[in-house]
Amino acid sequence: MPDKEKLGVFFGCTTVGAPHLLEGLVGFLVKARIDYVPLGKDLCCGVPLLLAGYHREAGAHVQRVKKHMVEAGITRMVTSCPHCYLMFREGFPNDFGIELGFETMHFVEFAVELLNQGKIKLKLHKDMKIVYHDPCGIGRRGPGLHQEPRSVLASCAEVVEAERADKLGTCCGGGGLLRASLPKLAVAAAKRKIIDDYLNKGTDIIVTSCPFCTLNLTDGAGEITERGFNVFDLPMFLAENMEEE
Amino acid sequence: MSGNAKGAETTEDINKAFNAYKRKIYRALKDDFLKTALERAVSSFRKNRDAALAAFPEVEGKRERLLEIKDEVICNLADYVARAREALERNHAKTYYASDASAANEILADIIGTGKTIVKAKSITSEELEFNSMMEETGNLVWETDLGEFIIQLLGEKPMHILAPAVHVPRERTAKVFSEVAGREMPTDPEKLTMFAREFLRDKYFSADVGFSGANFITADTGTMFLIENEGNIRFATNAPEVHVAVIGLEKLMPSLSDAMLGLEVLMRYAGYLVTSYVSMISGPAKTGDIEKITVYGAHGPRELHVIFLDNGRLKAARDPDYREMLRCLRCGACMYECAIYPLVSGHWGYHYMGGIGVPWTALISGGLTKAAPLAYSCALCGRCKEICPAGIDSAKLIERLRRDLKREGLVPGFIRKMAEAVINTGTPYPKED
Numbered sequence: 001m002p003d004k005e006k007l008g009v010f011f012g013c014t015t016v017g018a019p020h021l022l023e024g025l026v027g028f029l030v031k032a033r034i035d036y037v038p039l040g041k042d043l044c045c046g047v048p049l050l051l052a053g054y055h056r057e058a059g060a061h062v063q064r065v066k067k068h069m070v071e072a073g074i075t076r077m078v079t080s081c082p083h084c085y086l087m088f089r090e091g092f093p094n095d096f097g098i099e100l101g102f103e104t105m106h107f108v109e110f111a112v113e114l115l116n117q118g119k120i121k122l123k124l125h126k127d128m129k130i131v132y133h134d135p136c137g138i139g140r141r142g143p144g145l146h147q148e149p150r151s152v153l154a155s156c157a158e159v160v161e162a163e164r165a166d167k168l169g170t171c172c173g174g175g176g177l178l179r180a181s182l183p184k185l186a187v188a189a190a191k192r193k194i195i196d197d198y199l200n201k202g203t204d205i206i207v208t209s210c211p212f213c214t215l216n217l218t219d220g221a222g223e224i225t226e227r228g229f230n231v232f233d234l235p236m237f238l239a240e241n242m243e244e245e
Numbered sequence: 246m247s248g249n250a251k252g253a254e255t256t257e258d259i260n261k262a263f264n265a266y267k268r269k270i271y272r273a274l275k276d277d278f279l280k281t282a283l284e285r286a287v288s289s290f291r292k293n294r295d296a297a298l299a300a301f302p303e304v305e306g307k308r309e310r311l312l313e314i315k316d317e318v319i320c321n322l323a324d325y326v327a328r329a330r331e332a333l334e335r336n337h338a339k340t341y342y343a344s345d346a347s348a349a350n351e352i353l354a355d356i357i358g359t360g361k362t363i364v365k366a367k368s369i370t371s372e373e374l375e376f377n378s379m380m381e382e383t384g385n386l387v388w389e390t391d392l393g394e395f396i397i398q399l400l401g402e403k404p405m406h407i408l409a410p411a412v413h414v415p416r417e418r419t420a421k422v423f424s425e426v427a428g429r430e431m432p433t434d435p436e437k438l439t440m441f442a443r444e445f446l447r448d449k450y451f452s453a454d455v456g457f458s459g460a461n462f463i464t465a466d467t468g469t470m471f472l473i474e475n476e477g478n479i480r481f482a483t484n485a486p487e488v489h490v491a492v493i494g495l496e497k498l499m500p501s502l503s504d505a506m507l508g509l510e511v512l513m514r515y516a517g518y519l520v521t522s523y524v525s526m527i528s529g530p531a532k533t534g535d536i537e538k539i540t541v542y543g544a545h546g547p548r549e550l551h552v553i554f555l556d557n558g559r560l561k562a563a564r565d566p567d568y569r570e571m572l573r574c575l576r577c578g579a580c581m582y583e584c585a586i587y588p589l590v591s592g593h594w595g596y597h598y599m600g601g602i603g604v605p606w607t608a609l610i611s612g613g614l615t616k617a618a619p620l621a622y623s624c625a626l627c628g629r630c631k632e633i634c635p636a637g638i639d640s641a642k643l644i645e646r647l648r649r650d651l652k653r654e655g656l657v658p659g660f661i662r663k664m665a666e667a668v669i670n671t672g673t674p675y676p677k678e679d
């Protein structure tokens with residue numbers, strides 16, 4: 001790590017658009033006393049353009065995003081959205097030949113680092129059980145961050161597993177613009193997933209680390225009558241379960 | 246890629262098509278029968294497949310070898326077709342090359358003519374030709390002999406899964422439609438229903454003029470088609486009538502007999518079978534030389550074998566560095582059963598080909614870009630099917646590529662366009678209202 005780190009936090013449209021996600025992330029950053037430059041509060045990373053097939057039209061937009069970040073003069077950047085994360089790490093260099101000149105981390109990696117450095121500490125809940133939903137963007141479609149989030153959560157509660165998890169974890173249904181194109185289908189997928197994978201796990205807490213997964217699983221859980229579930233994006237969950245100094 | 250989209254499609258047409266599709270999908274979501282049937286099918290498929298893969302762990306290595314073989318074939322498709330045709334002709338079969346569905350239908354019309362009865366084995370490739378309605382239009386009678394397809398045919402519906410076409414039909418509906426055919430009340434007992442179909446179809450095989458089939462593989466060295474099944478109908482349909490006609494998509498080509506054996510093993514296991522009851526290997530018409538060594542064709546099996554190789558966009562797909570991957574598909578059905586979306590709506594998400602892999606197949610092979618446009622936005626792009634697919638096909642990646650082609654052809658539904666334009670114009674997909 002460089003001596004004088006200037007950390008950027010890229011919020012991403014989905015987090016910015018959902019007040020509780022935004023509060024969760026900001027709440028975490030405040031509680032953990034992180035100095036950061038806020039980025040991407042009014043500027044999309046550009047991934048929806050790629051998902052919509054607008055590769056050609058995305059060129060000018062990503063240049064604008066690059067300028068926004070370069071002007072901020074940051075040395076490292078964190079985002080809690082797996083899709084923004086993939087866009088910066090893969091889309092920018094591979095599709096647009098843009099090297100940002102700093103490293104982009106996902107929030108999961110950042111949380112692991114803070115825990116390891118003793119900068120944050122989680123409250124231990126002896127009887128709390130949680131399940132973790134693997135977002136595709138940092139899982140099988142990305143760097144395969146499956147163990148990392150579980151290890152973060154394990155310092156706080158017992159993590160129980162669905163039959164199909166990690167690389168084979170079932171999808172929440174919220175990606176690929178499906179929540180925009182066929183919202184009821186997206187939510188039905190989340191409901192099905194929760195019933196199949198989580199209903200008999202003896203827990204009502206689902207933690208994930210993607211704003212899309214969080215929103216879609218929350219909507220899916222809302223349609224389940226057998227049991228109430230609380231769905232958390234990782235920053236929200238950590239903010240609520242952090243030891244205060 | 247452009248050929249399929251007709252310039253006439255306006256934004257309004259696309260929006261209309263998308264809205265009609267959305268209504269259909271939302272209706273399917275509310276269908277409780279469909280839900281129960283698919284839940285049962287999905288959970289038994291998963292169990293069977295896990296068991297098959299656990300019992301034969303070496304299949305993983307064979308799968309990798311198979312992919313190398315398939316990729317080589319895909320890169321040299323035209324050569325392999327030529328070799329397979331040569332082999333078949335040597336075996337006294339007649340072969341044909343159909344560049345598209347209408348060419349295939351013309352060839353079929355020539356071979357089959359009119360006033361014939363056809364017993365048909367399950368073939369998704371035949372859906373590309375709309376075989377049944379084509380044959381009926383030309384004055385022929387078609388009997389589907391696969392039990393699931395038979396049910397679908399009687400109901401006048403379309404297949405909803407590539408392995409289990411009637412996956413969405415509860416037994417009560419089957420009993421009802423069988424009762425109509427039988428002219429008496431049929432019980433809802435699956436065994437009794439199956440026995441009825443067995444009795445009903447039995448003499449059809451022997452009175453039919455033509456047996457029609459597809460194939461799971463066909464080899465270039467010997468011209469041997471492999472047909473995998475459990476019911477035994479394919480054996481009857483391809484053996485009892487005088488004439489056997491097969492339509493085979495180019496992606497079914499394999500270099501040699503032993504390669505096809507490898508494919509067979511991989512396909513069975515990934516489709517959830519330890520082994521299937523039957524595999525037919527057919528390389529030519531029936532023949533004998535038992536009387537003074539003089540070869541006579543049509544000993545006990547068909548006297549004639551006609552094999553039509555169907556391109557219908559496959560060669561073009563094979564030349565595209567992205568799309569060629571879709572030709573690896575073995576039609577094991579795993580991706581559909583394991584998908585987060587497909588089991589909610591079954592084949593309503595699809596045209597002739599269904600689910601995630603069905604989207605590029607619809608765009609390039611059967612349906613065209615316009616038909617594929619609404620389907621392309623039903624995938625959450627999670628990539629789970631790639632992990633499950635024996636052929637390692639990344640359907641999500643193919644669908645992303647297709648969305649680029651749809652954009653280029655102006656086939657983007659309105660709400661997607663609006664969102665994209667918001668990003669371009671305001672910087673975010675959710676612009677603040679001032």
Ligand code: SF4
Binds near residue numbers: 633
């Ligand atoms: S895409 Fe793969 S998993 Fe799906 S049917 Fe084809 S071979 Fe099977």
